[in-house]
Amino acid sequence: MHDVARRCFLTAGAGLAAALVLTSASRLAAQGALVSAGSADPKLIEDLVAANRILVEQGVLDGYGHVSVRHDRDASRYLMSRSIAPELVTVADVLEYDLDSVPVDPRGRTSYLERFIHGEIYKARPDVMAVVHSHSPSVIPFGATGIPLRPLYHMSAFLVGGAPVFDIRAASGGMTDMLVKTPVLGAALARTLGRAPVTLMRGHGAVVVGVALPQVVFRSVYTEVNAKLQAQAMALGGPVTYLDPDEARQAEASIAGTLGRPWELWRKKVLSR
Amino acid sequence: MHDVARRCFLTAGAGLAAALVLTSASRLAAQGALVSAGSADPKLIEDLVAANRILVEQGVLDGYGHVSVRHDRDASRYLMSRSIAPELVTVADVLEYDLDSVPVDPRGRTSYLERFIHGEIYKARPDVMAVVHSHSPSVIPFGATGIPLRPLYHMSAFLVGGAPVFDIRAASGGMTDMLVKTPVLGAALARTLGRAPVTLMRGHGAVVVGVALPQVVFRSVYTEVNAKLQAQAMALGGPVTYLDPDEARQAEASIAGTLGRPWELWRKKVLSR
Amino acid sequence: MHDVARRCFLTAGAGLAAALVLTSASRLAAQGALVSAGSADPKLIEDLVAANRILVEQGVLDGYGHVSVRHDRDASRYLMSRSIAPELVTVADVLEYDLDSVPVDPRGRTSYLERFIHGEIYKARPDVMAVVHSHSPSVIPFGATGIPLRPLYHMSAFLVGGAPVFDIRAASGGMTDMLVKTPVLGAALARTLGRAPVTLMRGHGAVVVGVALPQVVFRSVYTEVNAKLQAQAMALGGPVTYLDPDEARQAEASIAGTLGRPWELWRKKVLSR
């Protein structure tokens, strides 16, 4: 009951979210408390902890941002830390959420206000198994200017289709606090994301998705790097040659087979501390 | 008596400050030595030590700059380290000052030349509980060009009303050594600050204020980040969309509830060393 | 046999490579397994390990990239790590390759997909004793815009003749996955490199060569630094004075005698961990 009450409170200011919340709340009321999908693979949880710390070490996350992974035993659940700085996340901080982003067994632990980014993307994108929300610094200027992020080199080939910009002002039809803190806003963001791997959030940050934690971490790191290098290339003054779409598609496929290389390096470094 | 003499010496070169200093000195002479407001909350002092070190770690302070907090038992006193590099500050270095920036019990320890920034702001702004003076690097170019700092993303929403630029040349009516080392100059800076959270200092740095140490540290960090990212956004060449004033006000209110997250991370890291 | 099969598989998609592969495969078939040229100097292998770690520490390599050195006992062999992140390379990871980039005794260990960069350069350039392939970040924008890297200061005097840009699209006559993963592409890159010390790879990175590991590491570091500083100099807006060709040639000769200074520093730091 606590969860339901809290959730209603959180969404109280967003009238648009009412229908969805009521549906979800009703379901909860009918079912009683959420039942866990069961223990996730300990390796998956450890990877989730590692992903949080790696993204801090790589400069993608600071004291804010969050990473989630879909539950390995139930596609209608996802795993994410309670609301703490990503650098501090441990196995004990990981909570289970349903796709309405209701925590299964919070035991008083608070949740990230913007967890709806994760739940609504998992609903809309069955192919997505992991989600990162960040304030990736080099990406912020692109979101604020609308200048398209484009793949400058093979490591960021996944940007070939562009990274659509989610403007919460358009999505909500008015002024907000910039936070995606309702299911309705999360669903709007998921629509902007579409089939893309990355969406920029105007005046806020970015969301990156992937088929697994190593891929979503890789994409988050190289989205940041590409933004930095693209800005440098543009500043040099001449025309910039980006990857051709065909090159990018081929490169992405080839590089997919190498993601274990940086992942093992990064994982080893953060977990050995 | 030593303090009085020293203080008069420090302000001797600033004729404009004479009246205020005499008033203050007279009061001291009448009262004898300043009496302490009593021991501050040890947690507050530890937070002050942490704030110094956090701001070094975050690149806001280097070997210079200072952080103060209003005394928790007496609003007419504030706490600040003796004159040492902020990275070296320990609990034993923290001194108590009255709002004229006279140290209560210096025991031979020297004070920051520019402590008047703090005292005069605490006089002018009863809402302010903590003050940071820095040479925040990415902010310096904005102070030197007068190009307005504006909130590029929700983390720096507090910049919505702009960050006024304090030009000591205008305030003093002539050439100075750029240091706010008299009560008169401190009061002039406080007037430029007005109700704002941040004032830039032309050819010098910045002053950031807040209702508590976690907020003033947060604002100092994200003023630096915003300056860096705003410069990058401007360099991309297109029009930059800053937060709408209404968005910024809402975002600031929402983010106010999350400051504990980076604060606990930062505090833990610097105090565990 | 495993190696032969694997190699044929790797090059299967590159019809152009067929002739060379067949020749090489035939030779292998005739000879049976490759016979090692014998143990390399342990100091050389330790230097190779150090070179990998130094280039990570200096920001030239990240989780990708590779370094090789020609075998000290057989000019038709070279040494390079198996396919792992350069920061993790140890003595035990170093494999011996022939100049067709076939590993002598892989024992199940995988090889870098782009090892042909190394083998084909060693074939074409008898003077080259060490090769680095990187995604050196500040260099990427130059490769993508075609703006020539030029020596801004004496430390990068070796850039005097320019750094030709290898465009794999032109070399292959079509769209690729951007990887130099066949002997034919490696040979094309070696032709673009010509007698130069550095070639940029459009949309990819750079290749640097040298007469020994200390030199190739030095050149890799200062190619990155020069790219960064040249971009800054260009951004200042005035005409940039680069080294005169005669100055550069003289400077390169003089600096050649000092390479031991940074090399010993760097080597000591990475091997003491």
Place this chain on the structure above:
Amino acid sequence: MHDVARRCFLTAGAGLAAALVLTSASRLAAQGALVSAGSADPKLIEDLVAANRILVEQGVLDGYGHVSVRHDRDASRYLMSRSIAPELVTVADVLEYDLDSVPVDPRGRTSYLERFIHGEIYKARPDVMAVVHSHSPSVIPFGATGIPLRPLYHMSAFLVGGAPVFDIRAASGGMTDMLVKTPVLGAALARTLGRAPVTLMRGHGAVVVGVALPQVVFRSVYTEVNAKLQAQAMALGGPVTYLDPDEARQAEASIAGTLGRPWELWRKKVLSR
């Protein structure tokens, strides 16, 4: 005799230096070996070691560059490390030089090729007690474009008179290897420096002088910072307000009294390792 021979060899390519070298060599021949001015203050030598390491930590020096201090017992001698990377310098590496930059007792240890920068400045500037030669990265673009370094804020007020650019091509009347490796070139650089605290070296780096090690280190650090911030200010696009000459002179005088603060911090950090 070894030193004399070596010195003649070093300057053999610089015909212009012949007269000076012969004079110096003759004096040596007449005097026999140089006699030491005696042991320098151990604290001074420790400060010299600290200065080397501080400048690496602050990003002013990398594997190259050198720091010297005038001998405290003999103004015609100076102290500087033998030719090793500054990060590795220890007390045992410090050598004594006369003002012709001849080492007093090298015992086989090699000297920096460009030591004449130091000796010739000590000759020309009796007020100078410490000299730094660096490849300070943010400064290189200013030297290469001739865009004047100017004081953006009070910390770099010492730049008020400008930083003249030494162009070795003009000084030598032709093409060189860019190195100040003769007394004649050192003297030319000292003339370009004049009464200034800093001279930039086109295509090479910078030389900074001071009345003591803490000051020369402070100036080296803030020359680098100022260059970086000035470039950023110029990129913002508006007119930049630099310190007024009168402001700068006053600021420099005031800040002179605070140099101990960063110096003690920096010294403590590098010597505690």
